[in-house]
Amino acid sequence: MSELTAHHVGVTVADLDRSVAFYRDTLGLPELARFSVGGDAFSTGVGIENAQASFVHLDAGDLRVELVSYNSTGEPQEYSRIDRPGATHLALTVDDVTAYYDSLSSDVETVSEPQTTESGTTIFFIRDPEGNLIEVLSD
Structure with missing residues (x-):
């Protein structure tokens, strides 16, 4: 059996460019990669019909931060409280x-x-x- 190791932490955002600027300029995380993904395999993998998303990976030392913006009709949620189940x-x-x-x-x-x-x-x-x-x- 394969051993699990950490690869990245994903953060879904509505405005990718604004978020990249914050994580890069305010937090000082350098950009590693920028890419887009779509297609049937991706849609099936994330469980969202016709999913398409743009990604930016940032370097946080031993951790990669993945900012992702989906082309979605979903509405943004209100600020989450850290004491709520599912909060991250x-x-x-x-x-x-x-x-x-x-x-x-x-x-x-x-x-x-x-x-x-x-x-x-x-x-x-x-x-x-x-x-x-x-x-x-x-x-």
């Missing part, structure tokens, strides 16, 4: 959470200022332009 977030580490927080542009939506939790981890959350949660942390 991307977590990225930095050496100094407070310095990173202080370096963010004022137009970046933050959930809170940095907080040190009972476990000793310092965290804060931001939202990307689509409302997806990103945790910034240090141990």
